[in-house]
Amino acid sequence: MTEDIEQVLFTEEQIAARVAELGARIRADYANRNLLLVGTLKGAFLFVADLARAVDLPLAVDFVSVSSYGDGVSSNGAIEVRKDLDQPPEGFDVLIVEDIVDSGHTLAFLQDELRAQHAASVEICTLFDKPSGRAVPVEPKYIGFTVPDGFVVGYGMDYAEKYRNLPFVGLLRPEIYGA
Numbered sequence: 001m002t003e004d005i006e007q008v009l010f011t012e013e014q015i016a017a018r019v020a021e022l023g024a025r026i027r028a029d030y031a032n033r034n035l036l037l038v039g040t041l042k043g044a045f046l047f048v049a050d051l052a053r054a055v056d057l058p059l060a061v062d063f064v065s066v067s068s069y070g071d072g073v074s075s076n077g078a079i080e081v082r083k084d085l086d087q088p089p090e091g092f093d094v095l096i097v098e099d100i101v102d103s104g105h106t107l108a109f110l111q112d113e114l115r116a117q118h119a120a121s122v123e124i125c126t127l128f129d130k131p132s133g134r135a136v137p138v139e140p141k142y143i144g145f146t147v148p149d150g151f152v153v154g155y156g157m158d159y160a161e162k163y164r165n166l167p168f169v170g171l172l173r174p175e176i177y178g179a
């Protein structure tokens, strides 16, 4: 699997250190609020697990599953909801926990949905931001790392369902996805 990686961008240790920093900031910002972490499956499954343990506050966790990439490397903007929240977010200070913001389609859609469902507030925490991919404006409150153009995988992120279990994040060799 690692032979498909062109360059390691962030090591397991760098990711852990950044997640701890984000957790401390969120703890300070959300003390005395009604925090609900909303993880986006599947890509954010590892980030949610690590971030939730780095936020020393009472909080609730829920997940949505939305997909726009399928087995490809570009979003067509058509978001498919595979799993909605278990309970309405009404009254919660929602923090969407996302692995990567690329075109912005997924997050723009989710933010609108959660606001329409009367969340008290809606903010975004993304571990990775790829500003070069942006097609619609999305402004995460918390960003772990900025990534360059190219397709990144690992720490939850896939290409065609592979590589999610890499403990680090790297750039996938373009020949793997036919670029």
Ligand SMILES: O=P(O)(O)OC[C@H]1O[C@H](OP(=O)(O)OP(=O)(O)O)[C@H](O)[C@@H]1O
Pocket: 040, 041, 042, 043, 044, 066, 067, 068, 069, 070, 075, 098, 099, 100, 101, 102, 103, 104, 105, 106, 107, 157, 158
């Ligand atoms: O900003 P965007 O261009 O919308 O891209 C970001 C989204 O795309 C990926 O999800 P994907 O659709 O691949 O589903 P997955 O999490 O199950 O891999 C990623 O995990 C983000 O949720």
Ligand code: HPA
Pocket: 069, 100, 101, 102, 103, 150, 151, 152, 153, 157, 158, 159
């Ligand atoms: O670069 C990426 N890698 C994995 N999943 C993604 N979803 C949007 N962009 C990416």
Ligand SMILES: [Mg+2]
Pocket: 043, 069, 070, 157, 158, 159
């Ligand atoms: Mg994916």
